[in-house]
Amino acid sequence: MTDDMTRARTPSQTVGPFFDFCLTPDRTHGRVFPDSTPRIRLIVRVIDGAGDPVPDAVVEIWQVGDVPGRDTGFGRLGKGEDGSCEFDTVRPCDPAEGAAHINVCLFARGLLRHLHTRLYFADDPRLAQDPVLALVPDARRSTVIAAPSDFRPATSDLRPYTFDIHLQGPRETVFFDV
Amino acid sequence: MPESLDVFEDALLNYPAYVSTQLRAPTQPLVILPERLSDITTPVYGWWRPDERDNDLTRQHAGEPQGQRIIVAGRLLDDTDRPIPGALIEVWQANAAGRYDHRVDDHPAPLDPNFTGAGRTVTDADGRYEFTTIRPGAYPWRNHENAWRPAHIHFSVFGRSFRNRLVTQMYFPGDPMMSYDPILQSIPGERARQRLISRYDLSLTKPDWALGYAFDIVVRGSNATPFETSHDG
Numbered sequence: 001m002t003d004d005m006t007r008a009r010t011p012s013q014t015v016g017p018f019f020d021f022c023l024t025p026d027r028t029h030g031r032v033f034p035d036s037t038p039r040i041r042l043i044v045r046v047i048d049g050a051g052d053p054v055p056d057a058v059v060e061i062w063q064v065g066d067v068p069g070r071d072t073g074f075g076r077l078g079k080g081e082d083g084s085c086e087f088d089t090v091r092p093c094d095p096a097e098g099a100a101h102i103n104v105c106l107f108a109r110g111l112l113r114h115l116h117t118r119l120y121f122a123d124d125p126r127l128a129q130d131p132v133l134a135l136v137p138d139a140r141r142s143t144v145i146a147a148p149s150d151f152r153p154a155t156s157d158l159r160p161y162t163f164d165i166h167l168q169g170p171r172e173t174v175f176f177d178v
Numbered sequence: 179m180p181e182s183l184d185v186f187e188d189a190l191l192n193y194p195a196y197v198s199t200q201l202r203a204p205t206q207p208l209v210i211l212p213e214r215l216s217d218i219t220t221p222v223y224g225w226w227r228p229d230e231r232d233n234d235l236t237r238q239h240a241g242e243p244q245g246q247r248i249i250v251a252g253r254l255l256d257d258t259d260r261p262i263p264g265a266l267i268e269v270w271q272a273n274a275a276g277r278y279d280h281r282v283d284d285h286p287a288p289l290d291p292n293f294t295g296a297g298r299t300v301t302d303a304d305g306r307y308e309f310t311t312i313r314p315g316a317y318p319w320r321n322h323e324n325a326w327r328p329a330h331i332h333f334s335v336f337g338r339s340f341r342n343r344l345v346t347q348m349y350f351p352g353d354p355m356m357s358y359d360p361i362l363q364s365i366p367g368e369r370a371r372q373r374l375i376s377r378y379d380l381s382l383t384k385p386d387w388a389l390g391y392a393f394d395i396v397v398r399g400s401n402a403t404p405f406e407t408s409h410d411g
Binding site for chain 1: 186187188189190191193196198199200201202203204205206208209210211213215216217218219220221222255256257258259268269270272278279280282283294295296297298332334340341343344345346347361362364365369370371373374394395396397398399
């Protein structure tokens with residue numbers, strides 16, 4: 001017997017505005033690998049088609065660790081009023097093919113299905129060899145590349161990267177059908 | 179006539195009748211990724227493993243919540259009909275009066291000091307899950323004039339991998355508000371919408387205690403995970 005589809009899938013629905021008491025009750029899941037020392041901080045913002053921050057979204061990140069073979073690292077945070085949230089993690093190790101990246105799932109009121117995107121690192125020399133970036137039109141590649149942030153608080157030794165997710169507009173982020 | 183499974187009718191992203199989509203739904207086409215480039219297995223969520231009472235939303239406070247006690251149960255399967263064991267399912271909902279225990283909900287209906295409305299569980303070896311809760315009330319929202327959401331329970335589901343992730347809502351059979359609801363109607367096919375409507379199930383119903391509703395959840399299959407091979411027999 002082969003793996004033919006025999007069951008119809010359950011459709012998606014929006015996460016709505018009232019999820020945080022269940023999905024993101026605290027900041028615990030901002031620490032992606034709870035058992036190891038974080039090295040980088042990802043400052044993720046979500047912006048709507050009017051240019052306004054989206055305060056009621058859930059961001060999940062799924063990533064490999066800094067050495068191969070570790071369990072998947074998982075982070076999940078709701079957005080603050082400014083539409084941003086911060087994950088403390090490690091830079092993923094290079095995959096066999098292409099450039100290091102972090103998978104990002106975005107849920108929000110107004111999104112009837114969740115969105116998938118990727119976060120790449122601007123200072124990664126392997127970007128040009130990445131097979132997924134090669135599928136993205138040149139002009140839109142920058143939307144999935146996190147920039148090292150100039151601002152690093154004196155109290156933190158984490159290297160910060162900023163990643164803005166634009167849902168619409170001239171800088172609309174590339175979203176993937178996985 | 180058997181339903182075609184070739185085309186999966188998921189909710190549309192761009193559905194202007196649901197007003198919040200208008201500034202939030204992406205306008206550019208999604209970039210399609212081949213499975214070999216896109217998969218990552220589900221995290222091991224040991225640090226948030228539910229305890230036994232997390233799947234009984236009626237026992238999270240000193241007293242019993244108001245409302246009709248119900249049991250919601252079913253199986254988590256992939257689209258090749260294989261159960262998914264050990265998967266985290268989270269649920270959240272309004273109380274019997276249609277009010278969420280949430281700072282943003284200003285619907286003038288009473289909060290229930292004995293009901294928070296959040297639960298979680300992990301599927302068993304056969305992919306089964308079960309929650310005990312109360313039937314949520316309908317509630318008004320500002321999408322359009324005199325707009326009411328049908329009674330629903332939100333579900334968040336982790337499958338085997340990133341590609342299985344699902345967030346959806348479960349509805350109740352016979353609810354007249356479903357046909358006016360742009361969130362449910364954003365799914366183009368009637369048969370696909372029916373998959374979000376639970377089924378009253380006498381065998382799940384416990385005598386003198388609670389009504390039972392069956393709701394199976396089916397997520398995308400994935401041949402690339404270490405849990406599966408391309409042939410199973």
